[in-house]
Amino acid sequence: xxxxxxxxxxxxxxxxxxxxxxxxxxxxxxxxxxxxxxxxxxxxxxxxxxxxxxxxxxxxxxxxxxxxxxxxxxxxxxxxxxxxxxxxxxxxxxxxxxxxxxxxxxxxxxxxxxxxxxxxxxxxxxxxxxxxxxxxxxxxxxxxxxxxxxxxxxxxxxxxxxxxxxxxxxxxxxxxxxxxxxxxxxxxxxxxxxxxxxxxxxxxxxxxxxxxxxxxxxxxxxxxxxxxxxxxxxxxxxxxxxxxxxxxxxxxxxxxxxxxxxxxxxxxxxxxxxxxxxxxxxxxxxxxxxxxxxxxxxxxxxxxxxxxxxxxxxxxxxxxxxxxxxxxxxxxxxxxxxxxxxxxxxxxxxxxxxxxxxxxxxxxxxxxxxxxxxxxxxxxxx
Numbered sequence: 001x002x003x004x005x006x007x008x009x010x011x012x013x014x015x016x017x018x019x020x021x022x023x024x025x026x027x028x029x030x031x032x033x034x035x036x037x038x039x040x041x042x043x044x045x046x047x048x049x050x051x052x053x054x055x056x057x058x059x060x061x062x063x064x065x066x067x068x069x070x071x072x073x074x075x076x077x078x079x080x081x082x083x084x085x086x087x088x089x090x091x092x093x094x095x096x097x098x099x100x101x102x103x104x105x106x107x108x109x110x111x112x113x114x115x116x117x118x119x120x121x122x123x124x125x126x127x128x129x130x131x132x133x134x135x136x137x138x139x140x141x142x143x144x145x146x147x148x149x150x151x152x153x154x155x156x157x158x159x160x161x162x163x164x165x166x167x168x169x170x171x172x173x174x175x176x177x178x179x180x181x182x183x184x185x186x187x188x189x190x191x192x193x194x195x196x197x198x199x200x201x202x203x204x205x206x207x208x209x210x211x212x213x214x215x216x217x218x219x220x221x222x223x224x225x226x227x228x229x230x231x232x233x234x235x236x237x238x239x240x241x242x243x244x245x246x247x248x249x250x251x252x253x254x255x256x257x258x259x260x261x262x263x264x265x266x267x268x269x270x271x272x273x274x275x276x277x278x279x280x281x282x283x284x285x286x287x288x289x290x291x292x293x294x295x296x297x298x299x300x301x302x303x304x305x306x307x308x309x310x311x312x313x314x315x316x317x318x319x320x321x322x323x324x325x326x327x328x329x330x331x332x333x334x335x336x337x338x339x340x341x342x343x344x345x346x347x348x349x350x351x352x353x354x355x356x357x358x359x360x361x362x363x364x365x366x367x368x369x370x371x372x373x374x375x376x377x378x379x380x381x382x
Contacts, residue, residue, distance in 0.1 A: 004049040004060035004067055008042055009175050009198070010167030017162060018050050022059045030160045032132050032141040034117070036148055037164030040197025044082070044115045046164060047142040051078050054140060055107040066107060077107035082115045086289050090123040097131035100139045110139045117143035118150035125152050132158045166196035176205050195308060195325060200301075217305045218329060221336065224377035234369035237302060241365070245294035253287045296359055299369070303356050306376075307349065313337045314345040336380060344379045351375035 005015045020028040033050070035043045052070035053060030055078065061067055069075040079099050081092065096112050104110045114120070120128060132141060132155060141159070145151050148161055172191035175198065176182040182190070182205045193214070194201035203210045224230050260283055264276045308325040315322045316337035324330060337345075355372040359365060 003062045004052045004056070004071075006062070007175060007179065008046055008049060008164075009171040011042065011046065011164050014046060014162050014164055018046075018053070019059075022053055031135040031139060032159040033143065034148065034151060034156060034159035034161045035142065035144045035164065036146065036150075036161060038146065038166050038196075040194070040199055040201075041164040041166055042198060043144040043146075043164055044113070046162065047113050047115070047144050048080070051075075051111045051113055051140075051142060054109050054111060057108075075107060077104040077109065078111045078113065080113045080115070083119060086119065086293050088114070088116065088120045088124055090121060090127050093120060093124040093127040093131075097127060100131055100141065101136045103136070104138055108138070110136065111142065112139070113142045113144070115144045117155075118145040120151075122152075125155060129154050129158075167198065169196070172196065172198055172201050176201060180206060182206070189328070192327065193308070193325060195304075214305055217302050218309050218326060220306070220373070221309065221376060221380055222332065224373055224380060227374060227377075230373040230377050231370055234366060234373050237299065237369050238365045241295045241298035241302070242291075244298050245291045248294055249287065249291050256283060256287070295365065299359060299365055300356065303352050303359075303372075307352050309333070310345055310348045310352070313340070314342060314349070317342045317345060339382045340380060344381075348376050348379035351379070 005011075005018070008015055017028075021030075033047070035047045037043050048071065049060065052062075052067045055066040055070055055075060056064055057066070058064065066075065070078050073080055079096060081088065081096060083092075096114070100110055100112050102110060135141070143151065143155070143159060148156050151159075169188070169191040172194065173184070173187040176187040176190060177184060180202060186205055190201045190205035194204060204214065220233055223233065257280070260279060261276075264279060309329070312324040312326050312329070312333050313336055315324065316333055317340075324333065326333065351372050354375075355368045358368040358371075
C-alpha cells in the first residue's frame with residue numbers, strides 16, 4: 001500500500017507543495033488551503049490525503065490509525081462536510097467554525113474539510129470568514145472548489161491555493177489496473193472516454209450499466225430526425241435522470257425521516273410533539289433539494305458525453321487522424337462529420353454549453369433539454 005498521496009495521479013506539483021508544508025519548510029504551512037481543479041481531478045481526495053498526512057506522525061504513511069480513520073471519516077479531529085444539497089447554509093458553517101475552535105482531542109491538528117466550498121451561501125461565507133480571520137492555533141481549514149473564482153475573494157485571499165490538473169489517460173488507466181484490478185483494455189477505454197475524470201473512469205470500468213447508459217446517450221444524435229423525436233428524447237432523458245436521482249436517495253431519505261421521527265418522539269404512544277410537522281416539512285424540502293441536485297448532476301453527465309461526441313465530430317472535420325475520445329464510435333462519427341460542416345458542429349457545441357448554463361440557472365430541465373436536442377437536430381442536417 002502506498003502513502004496517502006499515491007492515488008493523486010498526475011498531481012506531482014501539488015503534492016510537492018503539500019509535502020513541503022508537512023516538512024515544516026519556512027512559510028510553507030498555513031491555516032487555510034483552497035484545493036481547486038476540474039471535475040475528476042481529485043480535489044476532495046487531495047484535501048483528505050493532506051488531512052491524513054497532517055495527523056500522521058510519519059507524514060501520511062497510509063497505514064497507521066490516523067491515516068486510516070481520516071480516510072474513513074472516523075478521526076475525531078477531522079470534520080468532513082460533503083453536501084448533497086444545492087447550497088451550504090450559515091447554520092452549517094457556524095457549526096463548523098465552532099468545531100474548528102475546539103482543541104484537538106487526539107490528533108496534531110483540528111481539521112475541517114469542506115468539499116463543496118463553492119456552494120456556501122453569502123451569509124455562510126461571512127461566518128466562514130470570521131473563522132479564517134481568527135483561527136485557533138492548531139486549526140486547519142481545507143476548502144475545495146472547481147476554481148478560485150468560485151469562492152468569494154475575501155475567503156480566497158486568506159487561503160493558499162493548490163491547483164490540480166486533469167490527469168493523463170495513461171495514468172488513469174494504470175490506476176484502474178493497480179487499484180481496482182481492471183483489465184488493461186477496459187481500463188484504457190474507460191480512461192479515454194472519461195477524459196481524465198478518475199471517478200467517472202472507475203464507474204465505467206466497473207459498472208456495465210454505466211457503459212450501457214453512455215452508449216444510449218451517444219446514440220441520440222442519430223435519432224433526432226424530427227421535432228417529435230427531439231421532444232420524446234428530451235422527455236426520456238429528464239424522466240430517467242429523475243428516476244436515477246430518486247432511486248439513489250430513497251434509502252437515505254427513509255433513514256433520515258426515521259431518525260428525525262425518533263428524535264422528535266413521533267409515534268411514541270400516539271405522541272404528536274409540537275413543531276414535529278414543521279421539522280418534517282423542513283427535512284422533506286432538504287431532501288427534495290438533494291434529489292434536484294442529483295438529477296442535475298445526471299443531466300450534466302449527459303451533456304459531458306455529448307460534448308465529447310461533438311468534439312470528435314469537429315476533430316474529424318478539421319484535424320483528420322487525431323485520436324478520438326469515442327474511438328469506439330468512429331464508424332458513426334465519420335459519416336456525420338462528412339455530411340455536416342465545422343460551423344454546424346460548433347453550433348452544436350454552443351447549444352450544449354447553453355443547455356448547461358440554463359440548468360445551472362435553474363431553468364426547467366425539460367425546457368433546457370428540448371431546446372438542446374432541437375438545436376442538435378438542426379446541426380446534424382446536411
